[in-house]
Amino acid sequence: MKFTDLHSNIKIRIVTDFFTDLTQKTVLPFMGIYLSIQIGVGWAGLLLTVNIAASMLAGLGVGYLSDRMGRKKLMVIAQSLQVFSLFWLAAANSPWMNSVTLTCLMFLLSSISSGITAPIASAMIVDVSSEQERHYIYGLQYWTTNVAITFGALLGGLLFESFRFLLFSLVCAESIVTLLILLFLIHETMVNKHYVSINSANDPFVSPPSEPSGQLKSALQNNMLNTYKKILRxxxxxxxxxxxxxxxxxxxxxxxxxxxxxxxxxxxxxxxxxxxxxxxxxxxxxxxxxxxxxxxxxxxxxxxxxxxxxxxxxxxxxxxxxxxxxxxxxxxxxxxxxxxxxxxxxxxxxxxxxxxxxxxxxxxxxxxxxxxxxxxxxxxxxxxxxxxxxxxxxxxxxxxxxxxxxxxxxxxxxxxxxxxxxxxxxxxxxxxxx
Structure with a gap:
């Protein structure tokens, strides 16, 4: 098994995930310290807990939608949110602005974006890989993630305290490049067979209903709950x-x-x-x-x-x-x-x-x-x-x-x-x- 033998989507995701992990790890390990200094340890702990919970709930909701709407569209939306949040994180820590409130809000939005991306990106790899390839793919991902964490933490240690604007600007630039790659190089991987078996009148994403938007929202929530109840069973x-x-x-x-x-x-x-x-x-x-x-x-x-x-x-x-x-x-x-x-x-x-x-x-x-x-x-x-x-x-x-x-x-x-x-x-x- 060689890297060149993999599906083009997987090769692109491994490379982009490496740089995403690299840039994110320059920021995430130090945000707890930053927040504890700016808003106090108690509030920092609460905000980090809220971030984790929001990321988790976003991942669960979009995980359900991704199996019905496809992978690429939702990944592009999530990456667009990431670019938006990182732009304003840089602005909130720039020579022209120093806003702790905006930093906290955009950090929360960035966490939600990451929570959306994670299950979809994982599903995209499974979509286009065989069991034999996955041993190689996951071993390679494990290696790239750990290398990215190492160098990201080193870069963050050098830049976060005194050069946050530069650091957030670099992370934002990487996120923009990733968004362009998603738009023009990544292909949809979910084929119809993934959801044909669940076609029913109760699924608003398979058989579009004619009922009002309130009923559509209720149907969506019920189907989502039923999906995760099924997983628990x-x-x-x-x-x-x-x-x-x-x-x-x-x-x-x-x-x-x-x-x-x-x-x-x-x-x-x-x-x-x-x-x-x-x-x-x-x-x-x-x-x-x-x-x-x-x-x-x-x-x-x-x-x-x-x-x-x-x-x-x-x-x-x-x-x-x-x-x-x-x-x-x-x-x-x-x-x-x-x-x-x-x-x-x-x-x-x-x-x-x-x-x-x-x-x-x-x-x-x-x-x-x-x-x-x-x-x-x-x-x-x-x-x-x-x-x-x-x-x-x-x-x-x-x-x-x-x-x-x-x-x-x-x-x-x-x-x-x-x-x-x-x-x-x-x-x-x-x-x-x-």
């Missing part, structure tokens, strides 16, 4: 959803409980240098970032020769063991080893998770399912914050036990998903999991 998807929440919740512990624990508990001599807990946390993050940047693609090519069941099992065990050690150890070499372990584990299980998700979701409600999958990250983020509160009440070995339980639980549910998918479709690469 889908046992295969909910098993997968549970596995994802448990696995990703461990990752969200890294910059919360683990970072705080190292800051409070760790101090050591390492290679002749005195390092603090914050230094140790930085070392762990650097190891993770560098390993992903250097080995993700060749490592992904190698493990594709191994069965999905073996990959997900070994990957989750390594991933879990790394976080268990990070939860309690204060030995520098062991912490470094654990960083290597959880990174390798993540490189193994993450692409398989994405391929498994693509196989589980039905064609008729593809974007809606992907929007629902996005909720797993919000739930995991909530558990990450909850872990910080629990860690304040219990000793580190209790947290290690909770991490072990979560990791093994995730493995159990991922294995259940693999077996179910193998039984449903024995011709897939998951058949070895049965």
């Amino acid at each position: 889908d046992k295969r998807f909910m098993v997968f959803f549970t596995a994802t929440v448990l696995a990703v919740a461990l990752e969200f512990q890294l910059d919360k409980y683990i970072a705080v624990r190292l800051k409070n508990e760790f101090a050591s001599e390492f290679l002749g240098f005195h390092i603090s807990g914050l230094h140790m946390f930085s070392i762990v993050m650097i190891i993770n970032t560098v390993m992903v940047a250097l080995i993700a693609i060749p490592f992904g090519k190698y493990i594709r020769r191994i069965s999905s069941k073996t990959i997900i099992t070994a990957g989750m065990l390594l991933y879990t063991s790394g976080f268990v050690v990070l939860a309690f150890s204060n030995w520098a070499w062991l912490l470094i080893t654990s960083a290597v372990l959880f990174t390798i584990g993540e490189l193994m299980y993450s692409p398989v998770r994405q391929v498994l998700l693509a196989g589980i979701i039905p064609d008729s409600n593809r974007a809606a399912y992907l929007a629902a999958d996005g909720l797993s990250y919000n739930v995991a983020a909530l558990l990450g914050s909850l872990g910080l509160a629990i860690g304040a009440l219990f000793p580190s070995y209790v947290m290690a036990g909770l991490y072990l339980t979560a990791g093994l639980g995730a493995l159990f549910f991922f294995r259940m998903s693999l077996r179910a998918e193998a039984k449903r479709n024995p011709n897939t690469s998951f058949a070895d999991a049965s």
Whole structure:
């Protein structure tokens, strides 16, 4: 499998997503600090929570609409909103204007735009890729995202505090280029077969109704609710959803409980240098970032020769063991080893998770399912914050036990998903999991 063999839409999305991630990560990690200084910690926390909730709800609503109206039209609308919000973010932090209120409003609009784009972009990739291609695609996306995050955070650290106008202007310029690419180079990927099966008099986007707009709005809301009720009753998807929440919740512990624990508990001599807990946390993050940047693609090519069941099992065990050690150890070499372990584990299980998700979701409600999958990250983020509160009440070995339980639980549910998918479709690469 080579990059040039992929569908043109996928090649374009991978490139544009890299630059979008790069520019967004120059801004997003620092907005919390900016808002806490400008409007206070309490209000900043509330605004960030509202942003997450608005992004989540927008993704759910547009995920439903995308399965009926198509991908490109909604992506263009979302990207247009992104350009608009970033233009005014730059203006609100320019030499001619300094408006915290406008910054907050446009940051909210930018978050909504991102929430709209995410499930549609994911659905577009699934639309035009085969199962064999997805292993390569998701491995490549994992690598480009992590590289973008690294360089974006570095660029943001240099520019955000003193050169916000320049930074927002650059991000806006990138967003305009992405919009032009969407308009002229991206093609619609949703074909009629995705929604023919759901044609009914109750679906206003398949059989246009003659009733007034109020009834149309009511019909739309009812159909949307019914779609997500159906997703909640889908046992295969909910098993997968549970596995994802448990696995990703461990990752969200890294910059919360683990970072705080190292800051409070760790101090050591390492290679002749005195390092603090914050230094140790930085070392762990650097190891993770560098390993992903250097080995993700060749490592992904190698493990594709191994069965999905073996990959997900070994990957989750390594991933879990790394976080268990990070939860309690204060030995520098062991912490470094654990960083290597959880990174390798993540490189193994993450692409398989994405391929498994693509196989589980039905064609008729593809974007809606992907929007629902996005909720797993919000739930995991909530558990990450909850872990910080629990860690304040219990000793580190209790947290290690909770991490072990979560990791093994995730493995159990991922294995259940693999077996179910193998039984449903024995011709897939998951058949070895049965």
